[in-house]
Amino acid sequence: MLEQLNEKDFGTPRRIAEQEVTLEIDGMQVTVAAGTSIMRAAAESGVNVPKLCATDSLEPFGSCRLCLVEIEGRKGYPASCTTQVERGMKVRTQTPKLQALRKGVMELYISDHPLDCLTCAANGNCELQDMAGVTGLREVRYGYEGENHIHSQKDESNPYFTYDPSKCIVCNRCVRACEETQGTYALTISGRGFESRVSPGQDQPFMDSECVSCGACVQACPTATLQEKTVIELGQAEHSVVTTCAY
Amino acid sequence: MKGSEVVRMVPDKNGQANEGHSCVKGRFAWGYATHKDRILKPMIRGKITDPWKEVSWDEALDYAAAEFRRIQKKYGRDSIGGIVSSRCTNEEGYLVQKLVRTAFGNNNVDTCARVCHSPTGYGLKQTLGESAGTQTFKSVEHSDVIMVIGANPTDAHPVFASRMKKRLLNGAKLIVIDPRHIDLVRSPHVRADFHLPLKPGTNVAMLSSIAHVIVTEGLLATDFIAQRCEDKAFQQWRDFVALPENSPEAMQEITGVPAELVRGAARLYATGGNAAIYYGLGVTEHAQGSTAVMGIANLAMATGNIGREGVGVNPLRGQNNVQGSCDIGSFPHELPGYRHVSDSTTRHLFEQAWGVEIQPEPGLRIPNMFDAALDGSFMGMYCQGEDIVQSDPNTQHVTAALSAMECIVVQDIFMNETAMYAHVFLPGSSFLEKDGTFTNAERRISRVRKVMPPKAVYADWEVTVLLAQRMGYTMDYAHPSEIMDEIARLTPTFHGVSYEKLDQLGSIQWPCNDEAPLGTPTMHIDHFVRGKGKFIITKYVATDEKVTRKFPLILTTGRILSQYNVGAQTRRTENVQWHQQDILEIHPHDAEERGIRDGGWVGIHSRSGETVLRAKVSERMQPGVVYTTFHFPESGANVITTENSDWATNCPEYKVTAVQVMPVLESSDWQKKYTRFSKVQDDLLKNAGEGTGNKTPDIKIKAVAKSIA
Amino acid sequence: MSIKIFVPGDSAALALGADALAKNILAEAARRNMAVELVRNGSRGMLWLEPLVEVQTARGRVAFGPVSAEDVGALFDANFQNGGKHALNLGLTEELAYLKKQERLTFARVGITDPLSLEDYLAHDGFQGLRKALTMQPAAIVQQVTDSGLRGRGGAAFPTGIKWKTVLNTAAAQKYIVCNADEGDSGTFADRMLMEGDPFVLIEGMTIAALAVGATQGYIYVRSEYPHSITILNEAIAAARKAGYLGPNILNSGNSFELEVRKGAGAYVCGEETSLLESLEGKRGIVRAKPPLPAIAGLFGKPTVINNVISLASVPIILDRGAAFYKDYGMGRSHGTLPFQLAGNIKQGGLIEKAFGVTLRELMYDFGGGSASGRPIKAVQVGGPLGAYLPESQWDTPLDYEAYTALWAVLGHGGIVVHDDSADLAKLARYAMKFCAIESCGKCTPCRIGATRGVEVMDKIIAGQDTEAQVELLRDLCDTMLNGSMCAMGGMTPYPVLSALNHFPRDFVKKIPV
Incomplete structure (x- = not known):
């Protein structure tokens, strides 16, 4: 059974509720279970709001600020991942203002990211790359001579995956996967502000930390920051098969 | 995938058993499948002291068939048998038992579930009417109280442990009944509300005293019992557990657990809302394993915690397909679907379908096979995908039995410990090389899909078909789906199962038939499978394995996260970086008394034998109890374990062995012998064929060198 | 009857030697064989007068300040315990204009009572x-x-x-x-x-x-x-x-x-x-x-x-x-009082609890007495480090939540920091970005990366590099931070930056030609 390499990501987990809510997204009537995020409601009706920190295996976090939307009668630009649908809500996911904001955020991301897409192990399977495309980022006016993490040391201690802090976008998906999916709490963010970076334990290498190597963090990573060594060696897969674990 | 090369393995978001999660083994430790140690050519030899000779498939199969026939002619029809693996697919297991019951003409088939969860099959069948867990894994999301008995989910069932922790983080209460301070007792943001650190071997005493509290403090679910359970059996059971001798205060001396803790835990279990029991091999692998399983079922019935989401009796299985291998008739007394061979209707059904006469008497269990081999009445064995030498208790007894046999056919992907005693080696295929199904602890049948051609030409099921053919019995299948169709046709609980439906639904929890066309997530909803639930009296009987002055400590065994069972797979991956050798965990007090220091060599003696491991001084242990794993053959964990076993099912008493532990300077006699024997077998293999890449595992050799250093 | 003397135990007074002062008062009283009841009260909020010693007299509490430990002997000599004449005698505390003009509701007891009694x-x-x-x-x-x-x-x-x-x-x-x-x-x-x-x-x-x-x-x-x-x-x-x-x-x-x-x-x-x-x-x-x-x-x-x-x-x-x-206190939708805190370059810094509606000018001049340096006041930051800088044209706007919103400014927690005309608002705008960079929690992107880039952009502006393009980039960045940040940290940093840029544009043009 051949499947798409990457399953569709609805951004936030499915909510189960007896009550349904109908709202308007980009002029379309959409009906979803109460408690669903605007992002997921949009995705279920085929509207993909840009996102980086959201993934449907983890609770919404709201940090990347790409998924901002406009809601009629509400001030500001709420994040569609952390905002739940409400009856009669009128949501717009694509406006010139939103485009400008998303491009502004993307410009910041890329101002602290290596420009090695072509030789990067995640090439072709990188959400940051996708979002740069989606937001239409064409230049980074900040230049690349400012503060950055490009020379951060790679952690290759784990036999199965590498951690390259230079590619980290601090989306916390790995940290949250370790907490929510695995329940081990081995990862955290150390430092604050611009210094923030994923850290196993207290700035330990992965192998010295509490990490149990379940791979949930690697699975959750939207970039090449946490990457399987086999993918680094062999490149991205060309097809996939669903089978059952033999352990 | 890239062509037929695996690039990475990731958990499937839509996977109904794992819901997008995996552990280090499934996610990363698949490199063994293409490891250079894989044996890819069939081999034969006359005696186990002869060098291996690479031969064609035809020659190997002809030789095996001829040997089996010769043995049967000389020693009788019942002198050969087969062993089904819990690591192979349902279809493969089904074919092995079919081969035994047709081509071999006897019921001498058994499975490694014998040594892990056979008491579950027996105990749950007696009380509830079906030999399986009652819930889905997802059910835990609805539990308010989770009771973990004799299981260490964060190490042995990590994916389920994560789901359990998720629920615990959201407020469910936790009771842990385990001699060891396992991670769940206290880990980040999770803490057991009650930890009852009982002495190994006293589960039944503990369960009876919990029942005593429930009965005597008026915590029984009387309506549920009145409607759903056999009244007379209930009353007898109630009167029994209410006896003062079963009170926590009376049992305190036996279990070593303060009565107040037991009372608190019992009250929480009975009154805390939806209460679910999850248990592992720490319940089954005892002299009273079956009794403890029944004791657990009693608790669930007594509190009405069965038949809906969030509750139930949930065995955590030992291997990927333990449930499946049991389901498809791999026990000597049962045809597929847990139907006794003495039942003529069932037998007749299969006789019709298979065109042979089936023996009405149960065949030999694994330990009986060994005994019979030493008696000279059991001389040939077809062993598919299981390493009985490393995994079965009392290794010396096992190897003596195997050495006495005339033809052992081992079918495996590696030259395992059992294969060193074999005469025919048939190369196996990994799960990546074949189609089939696995059934997990929640009775969930899931598809195994071929992603690459078999490295040694044939998938395992095809090898069994070919062997049957050589023995004069024709099995005609074009694809494993046809084997499943046959199982479905002949087994009421599988009537509705087909590959087509599996593709549609993703997976199916049996029973799946006309009454439950989409399968059965939760069992025993309105009534028990056996009609009314049956309480069974569980009288505590101390094991014969008692601590003495000579053997003052109790050894209990288990596993750790990075290694899987006998380690044949995981030892051939980078997982060895986490666990390079088995170690003996010992409480600081016991260590101090014996002058044992952390990391030092210690000798462990039991009535059965002696081995040497490195010590780890740890407060996870309680004083008087030591612990080790059995992932490395040279550790010889099972050299020490005894042939004591469960009274009902012969499941070995792995969890209780009286031992003495002392600091030593060199490896044990057994280890020295083992090293010599392995070296000889290594050499016998090296000359088998040129340029075939056949080689004994170098990791193993490294580890051996370490244990002698 | 013993004499009741108040020496504040408030941190501001302690920082100015109130403990040594209290000790000296007790020692001096003992030496003179006088029964003294010393109360460590809170501060009256007139910080330029701290340590502010009060004595209980029949007329009421008389204030002396600022008092140092060395003044104690002279104060006793001047019979200060009975409100005697001395250069530091400020008269009845209640009559001090700074206090008298206030409307103390929340701070009604502060400075008056023994905090722990x-x-x-x-x-x-x-x-x-x-x-x-x-x-x-x-x-x-x-x-x-x-x-x-x-x-x-x-x-x-x-x-x-x-x-x-x-x-x-x-x-x-x-x-x-x-x-x-x-x-x-x-x-x-x-x-x-x-x-x-x-x-x-x-x-x-x-x-x-x-x-x-x-x-x-x-x-x-x-x-x-x-x-x-x-x-x-x-x-x-x-x-x-x-x-x-x-x-x-x-x-x-x-x-x-x-x-x-x-x-x-x-x-x-x-x-x-x-x-x-x-x-x-x-x-x-x-x-x-x-x-x-x-x-x-x-x-x-x-x-x-x-x-x-x-x-x-x-x-x-x-x-x-x-x-x-x-x-009843206040104006518009801003009811009650707000304790304003006057700080920075100001002569009489301290806490002024007033009903909403008072103006900055009243606070800075009527209470504060103008700048400490004596130079003209140039800009006032109201509402903490994320508050806007207000130019003189806005100082007569009543301090009221809505009125300030209309000015694109905030009252915040009532902090008022005064700068005289030596302040360079471009440097203060850079500091606002730097503050955000240092204090950002790092969760959301606009704040985490934006603040650091903001400092870099400000550095270029201050150095006169490609000013026009950098100012445009600064405005874009402020827009991203303002509308894109998760909380007020990144979301309000544009307030000081843009108010400085909009009200004091000349500070953003490089003064020294290249």
């Missing part, structure tokens, strides 16, 4: 609000607070009553009251002065909040830089509990409320309510996405009232004197 507190109308609250239904208490028009004094100005009502109406087995005492705005000290000067009023306010919403546990999250506040609060909590104002059975009403002080770990962003809750839970202080509101899922996921010190400390007088009494 329950008797003193009770003698000054203490626990009257609580006693009233104990006779009321929870919803009625909430209604009083709503009717008073009290809005969050931490800076966000959200109506306190609405917040409480949400918590009251959210069913839960456990609810919490959290006091935000992580006062980190530059130039602010009102929370500290209140906690050190009248801790019981905060305890009383929190207890009323607990009764109003059905909470049984409260926490006061105090920044670690306030060690004296922490000590005083702990002592006050112990005393209140002992006397039955806190604990399992408050004044025998059957209501229970326990209170604990928790020390912050030095992060500005932990003054943001959701980061504070994270920190209180023992986690890293990073912002949470809202919704869910803390009122519905706050501390440990339970409904939580989280209010600033001043908001909570204003509650007792509202309950005691009634909503209408409080609401």
